[in-house]
Amino acid sequence: xxxxxxxxxxxxxxxxxHGQGLRERRRQQTRAEIxxxxxxxxxxxxxxxxxxxxxxxxxxxxxxxFFRYFAxxxxxxxxxxxxxxxAIAAGLPSVDPQGELRREVHGLYGLMVQPYLDNxxxxxQRMLQVTRLMRKEPSLRAAVVHQSLERxxxxxxxxxxxxxxxxxxxxxxxxxxxxxxxxxRASFDAWASRLETGEPADLAAIYQQAxxxxx
Amino acid sequence: xxxxxxxxxxxxxxxxxHGQGLRERRRQQTRAEIxxxxxxxxxxxxxxxxxxxxxxxxxxxxxxxFFRYFAxxxxxxxxxxxxxxxAIAAGLPSVDPQGELRREVHGLYGLMVQPYLDNxxxxxQRMLQVTRLMRKEPSLRAAVVHQSLERxxxxxxxxxxxxxxxxxxxxxxxxxxxxxxxxxRASFDAWASRLETGEPADLAAIYQQAxxxxx
DNA sequence: TGCCATTGTGGCAGATACTGTCATATTGAC
DNA sequence: GTCAATATGACAGTATCTGCCACAATGGCA
Numbered sequence: 001x002x003x004x005x006x007x008x009x010x011x012x013x014x015x016x017x018h019g020q021g022l023r024e025r026r027r028q029q030t031r032a033e034i035x036x037x038x039x040x041x042x043x044x045x046x047x048x049x050x051x052x053x054x055x056x057x058x059x060x061x062x063x064x065x066f067f068r069y070f071a072x073x074x075x076x077x078x079x080x081x082x083x084x085x086x087a088i089a090a091g092l093p094s095v096d097p098q099g100e101l102r103r104e105v106h107g108l109y110g111l112m113v114q115p116y117l118d119n120x121x122x123x124x125q126r127m128l129q130v131t132r133l134m135r136k137e138p139s140l141r142a143a144v145v146h147q148s149l150e151r152x153x154x155x156x157x158x159x160x161x162x163x164x165x166x167x168x169x170x171x172x173x174x175x176x177x178x179x180x181x182x183x184x185r186a187s188f189d190a191w192a193s194r195l196e197t198g199e200p201a202d203l204a205a206i207y208q209q210a211x212x213x214x215x
Numbered sequence: 216x217x218x219x220x221x222x223x224x225x226x227x228x229x230x231x232x233h234g235q236g237l238r239e240r241r242r243q244q245t246r247a248e249i250x251x252x253x254x255x256x257x258x259x260x261x262x263x264x265x266x267x268x269x270x271x272x273x274x275x276x277x278x279x280x281f282f283r284y285f286a287x288x289x290x291x292x293x294x295x296x297x298x299x300x301x302a303i304a305a306g307l308p309s310v311d312p313q314g315e316l317r318r319e320v321h322g323l324y325g326l327m328v329q330p331y332l333d334n335x336x337x338x339x340q341r342m343l344q345v346t347r348l349m350r351k352e353p354s355l356r357a358a359v360v361h362q363s364l365e366r367x368x369x370x371x372x373x374x375x376x377x378x379x380x381x382x383x384x385x386x387x388x389x390x391x392x393x394x395x396x397x398x399x400r401a402s403f404d405a406w407a408s409r410l411e412t413g414e415p416a417d418l419a420a421i422y423q424q425a426x427x428x429x430x
Numbered sequence: 431t432g433c434c435a436t437t438g439t440g441g442c443a444g445a446t447a448c449t450g451t452c453a454t455a456t457t458g459a460c
Numbered sequence: 461g462t463c464a465a466t467a468t469g470a471c472a473g474t475a476t477c478t479g480c481c482a483c484a485a486t487g488g489c490a
Contacts, residue, residue, distance in 0.1 A: 023457060023466075030467095051446065062469050067448060138365075145360055153353075171405040171421065172428050175397060179429060182393040190386040206386065213317075213387050214394060215430070238437075238486060245438095266475065277440045282477060 031069050031079065034059040038076040039129065047074065047137045074143035080130055081147050087111045088155055097163050101176050105159070106211060109180035113187060113207050119195070124203075131192035148185070152177055183210045246284050246294065249274040253291040254344065262289065262352045289358035295345055296362050302326045303370055312378050316391050320374070321426060324395035328402060328422050334410070339418075346407035363400070367392055398425045 037058035041050045052073050056066040070076040091111045095104050116124040134140045155177055156170070163173070187207040194201035252273035256265045267288050271281040285291040306326045310319050331339040349355045370392055371385070378388070402422040409416035 021458075026457095027467085052448085053446085063447095064449090064470075065468055068467080072447080138368075142361055142364060145364055146357055149357060149360055150353075169405075170408065171401055171425060174404065175401045175425055175428055178397040178401065179394055182390060182397060186386055186390045186393065189389065190384075193385065210386060210390055213390055236487075241486095242438085267477090268475085278476095279441070279478090280439055283438080287476080 030059070030061065030065075034061065034066060034069055034076050035079050038073060039133065042077055042133055042137065042140075047077075047139045072143065074140055075147070077130060077133065077140060078143060078147065080127055081144055083115070084112050084147075085151055085154075087114070088151065092158055092162070095159065095162055101163070101172060102179075102215075105176040105180045106183070108155075109177075109184050110207070110211075112184050113203055116188075117204050119201070119203070127188070128192055128195060131188050132196060135189070135192060135196070144185070148181055152181065179214055183207070183214050186210050245274070245276065245280075249276065249281060249284055249291050250294050253288060254348065257292055257348055257352070257355075262292075262354045287358065289355055290362070292345060292348065292355060293358055293362065295342055296359055298330070299327050299362075300366055300369075302329070303366065307373055307377070310374065310377055316378070316387060317394075317430075320391040320395045321398070323370075324392075324399050325422070325426075327399050328418055331403075332419050334416070334418070342403070343407055343410060346403050347411060350404065350407060350411075359400070363396055367396065394429055398422070398429050401425050 034055065038050075038055045041055055041058060050073065052066055053063050055073060055076060056063045059066070066076070088108060088111070091108045095108055115121075116127050118124055119128075134144065152174075156174055159173060159177070160170070184207070187203065187210045190206050190210070191201050191203045194206075249270065253265075253270045256270055256273060265288065267281055268278050270288060270291060271278045274281070281291070303323060303326070306323045310323055330336075331342050333339055334343075349359065367389075371389055374388060374392070375385070399422070402418065402425045405421050405425070406416050406418045409421075
């Protein structure tokens with residue numbers, strides 16, 4: 001295994017260039033396979049009728065491993081919504097502590113829709129697929145709300161620190177976050193709903209409408 | 216049918232006056248006992264550390280019976296929030312289909328806070344106890360949001376029918392409901408929060424502040 | 431008052447979700 | 461090439477929740 005080993009090493013380090021090492025890339029791949037399996041099974045049958053064991057088998061991993069990637073079968077179908085956490089984290093530094101509360105928070109949550117403005121993009125197609133499924137599955141909607149709730153608590157803490165004494169009252173901050181979150185969710189829902197019925201739907205326009213209405 | 220039969224009939228109907236018969240009253244009593252047991256155990260330990268078996272034992276019923284009353288241990292602590300459904304149902308007829316959407320929906324959801332405006336009332340004390348517990352227990356918060364989500368779907372259907380063609384667009388209706396719901400939840404939370412820290416707190420004033428802020 | 435349909439309850443078995451732990455294999459750094 | 465870190469799988473165990481059945485309590489009706 002002399003030359004073979006060296007070869008393997010070189011390959012490994014080259015791969016670190018984009019994916020942080022083979023290990024991490026393999027992890028992302030497994031994660032994606034679980035998600036694909038879950039979405040397919042959910043679409044074929046239903047969320048309730050699909051077991052974790054089935055998803056794990058379809059993805060080629062053990063049930064135990066499934067739970068190392070996702071906390072529940074619902075979460076397996078919604079990794080898209082975890083990207084939201086990244087979007088929020090990335091946008092936090094841009095929040096102006098002196099700015100108007102509602103405006104700043106809407107600006108922050110508006111980042112969530114950015115990646116999906118082009119209906120034809122793969123990201124948008126994926127999001128549409130999930131949102132469509134969500135419209136039929138109450139348990140998925142509940143899971144999204146659950147994720148949203150957890151995110152809310154973190155965002156509130158982060159924003160409270162950032163706004164400091166300007167908004168020491170938690171009431172308005174919490175409300176601003178919940179409203180911004182509702183605007184985003186309603187926009188995605190309406191977007192998927194309209195495309196489902198064949199209507200043309202522009203996510204940017206829908207989001208703007210929702211935003212205006214919320215004020 | 217003799218006089219005896221008539222007498223029994225009358226007695227039965229008299230009981231229906233407050234409790235709809237002994238059966239229903241007994242049911243309410245059992246329900247309350249389960250809730251009390253759950254709240255006590257949750258407060259003593261934590262929601263996660265408390266099992267359904269323990270709650271059932273403390274309430275003097277079998278675990279099987281527990282699940283005939285509540286779908287989960289979290290729900291057992293939150294029957295208060297099911298009163299919301301009754302409040303909404305009662306208020307639906309008063310919604311003006313010609314009125315402004317946001318205004319009407321806020322009017323409807325505002326009914327939820329009505330029973331708790333007097334801080335000293337037993338209902339308010341009970342609500343405070345639950346809300347305080349909720350602030351420490353993420354799983355209870357999640358359960359409340361879950362109940363809220365289910366209620367939302369029903370309310371949306373009812374209001375869509377009531378508003379008819381005036382608001383054929385689901386986006387604004389959904390958003391109005393979600394915002395009104397968030398206003399109520401944030402108000403209760405701030406109310407409990409301020410009383411917890413010893414501050415004076417007027418639920419009516421807080422709700423008004425939240426309402427103004429949301430516009 | 432007595433009969434009967436309805437309804438509440440408990441016990442049991444079982445499916446499913448999830449977690450801790452250990453042994454094993456793979457990866458990656460030196 | 462060796463060793464530490466990490467990923468996986470298998471296993472056992474706990475908790476949630478449901479269907480089913482037998483039994484008891486209730487309430488309508490003759």
